[in-house]
Amino acid sequence: VHDHGRWDVLGDPTEGALLFLSQAVGLSPEEMRKEWKIIDEVPFDSVSKTMTVLVRSVGVDRDRPTSIGLDRPVSIERDQPIIINRDRPILFIKGAPEAILERVSFIQKGNQIEKLTSEHRAKIEKQMQMWTRKGLRVLGFSYNNQLSMNNDQSIINNSMINENSIKIEKLEIDHSSIFLGLVAIHDAPRPEINDAVARAKQAGVKVVMITGDNEQTAEAIGVTAGIIDNNEDIITGKQLDEYSDEELMKILPQTRIFARTTPFQKHRIVQLYQKLGEIVVVTGDGVNDAIALKQADIGVAMGLVGTDVARETADMVITDDNFASIVNAIDEGRNIIKNLKNAIKYLLACNLSEAISLIMGLFLGIPHLFYPIQLLYINLVTDGLPALALAFSPRDHHQMQRPPDKELSLLRFAEKEYIAIVGIITAVLVLLAYFIFSWLFPKTGQTAAFTVLTLIQSYIYIDLWLSHQSLHKNLHLLKSKLFAMVFFVPFILQFFIVKSILISRFFKVELLSIWQFIMLSVFSGFVWIGIKLTKKAVHVTA
Incomplete structure (x- = not known):
């Protein structure tokens, strides 16, 4: 797509790069489409690692050279000379250089076709290795214009073609194809990939690259992206087939790059990681990735270059095709889970403290520790508002520096311990407030218990808002x-409840002095100290 003076590629980036290359050498894709018609095509296949297309001339002036230059007489070093011209269909093959080299016996050098010797192969492989070590994606190209049908040795020409019956799979394709050359494509990782991979590693996420690329290309990209260090072991698809599942499961934890793999090998790797107890996220964009995307716990497809099959198979689609978006999603997901857990812990801890206070009060001979209207007020105001606010609490900047929680239950045992500790400490402080104020200020014990229970919940709210982190190191989080x-609404409302004659009668409490209210406010803060000391003593990590 031409956009404001520059070209953008929509679709497969490899095909886009080849179109740019054709323009750079003066070839016009539009003219080529006019001169040549595609008869049949076999899309890229991860098993054969090639893509094949069969074309024929569509009757453009035969005396004029074609844009691909294959209608000129050339000599060939085999039994008889051949003329490459428009009268014969041509089979073009592109793909992994090693797959192309397996199928060719000749090489075109200018207008000359020579036998492909071991020296030629060594030169090609040397060039390949030089490019792959730089992280370039290398493609090989070949063609064949001496095609025959299966069980028929006669060479096909255009006049013999019935386009409805000529299919590539019906052709007799031997190893007499002609090698055209190599193309190196620079498909550099995005600039932000290093930071994204580093963040993922910090978060305990193992980043593994499973690719169809050459081993050396995969290594160069892996080092550049920070997935591996230099000289780490890389397993190829050929090696994968030599391992049993048991053997492979032993080396999977130490392996981070798999090269030249097939779709079925990707699927096998995902299955074995799952057998090891890992939660597996797979990203992919092609049809060949579909079975691995389906097998994964979470399949993630690319939105820009991904195929319809990949997008429909996946559980999620990344609209910007950026790996960093996955890491950001992990960060956001952890924050959502953290906030959800904190809200649940807050509600359970507060309600448990109310229940324990009431039960202990009955055992201690306190018939009316709280009146129904007081409990209703606590549940609506001091329980509900903070729980909602905790759903929007700030991100814990250390959450991506901790390993993932593999427990599937919403609350771990340590978090249940936290709820129990908070419930017990709160109940003890409420009852202490009742007895102390009953002794110091007769008839105010019940009011003191109600006030302490109301205000204590604001201090519990602080601990959960900070995600149990140190207060003095995270004071900036309290500026929200x-x-x-x-935090302050319960204090303000409670102050009016115990200072207003009309409101105090409605809530069935005694009037308190300002100093009494301050005493209860400070006393309520002991819950925060008690939580910290108890958690440290019993090693609770919630």
């Missing part, structure tokens, strides 16, 4: 307007 509003 949302935090300030939710």
Whole structure:
């Protein structure tokens, strides 16, 4: 697509790069399409690692050289000379250089076709290795214009072609194809990939590259992206087939790059990681990735270059085709889970503290520790508002420096311990407030218990807002307007409840002095100290 003076590729980047190359050498794709008609095509296949197309001339002036230059007389070093011209269909093959070299016996050098010797092969392989070590993707190209049908040795020409019956799979294709050359494509990783991979590793995510690329290309890209260090072991598809599942499961934890793999090998790798107890996320964009995307716990397809099959098979689609988006999604997902857990822990801890306080109060001979209207107020205001606010609490900047939680339950045992600790400490402080104020200020014990239970929940809210982190190192997190509003609202409302005659009668509490209210506010803060000390003593990590 031409956009404001520059070209953008829509679709497969490899095909786009080849179109740019054709323009760079003066070939016009539009003219070529006019001169040559595609008879049949076999898309790229990860098993054969090649893509094949059969074309024929469509009757353009035969005396004029074609844009691909294959209608000129050339000599060939085999039994008889042949003329490459428009009268015969031509089979073009592109793909992995090693797959192309397996099928060719000749090489075209200018207008001369020579026997492909071991010296030629050595030269080609040397050039290949030089490019692949630089992380370039290398393609090989060949053609064949001496085609015959299966069980028929006669050479096909255009007049014999019935386009409805001539299919590539019906052709007799031997090893007499002619090698055209190599093309190196620079498909550099995005600039942000290093940071994304580093963040993923910090978060305990193992980044593995499973690719159809050459081993050396895969290694160069892996080193550039920070997936591996230099000289780390890389397993190829050929080696994969030599390992049993048991042998492969032993080396999977140490292997981070698999090269020259087939779709079925990708599927096998995913299955074996799952057998090891790993949660596997697979990214892919092609039809060949579909079975691995389907097998994965989470399949992620590319939105820009991904095929319809890949997008429909996947569980998620990345609209910008950026690996960093996956890492950002992990970060966001952990933040959502953290906030959800904190809200649940807050509600359970607060309700448990109310239940324990009431039960212990009955055992201690306190018939009306809380009145129904007071419990209703606590549930609506001091339980509900902070729980909602915790759903929007700030991101824990250390969450991507910890390994993932592999437990499937929403609350781990340590988090259940936290709920129990908070519930017990809160109940103890509520009952202490009741007895202390009953002794110091007769008739105010029940009011003190109600006030402490209301205000304590704001201090629990602080601990969860900070995700149990140190207060003095994270004071900046308390500057949020949302935090300030939710933290101070219970204090303000409770102050009016115990200072207003009309409101105090409605809530069935005694009036308190300002100093009494301050005493209860400070006393309520002991819950935060108690939580920290108890967690440290019993090694609770929630």
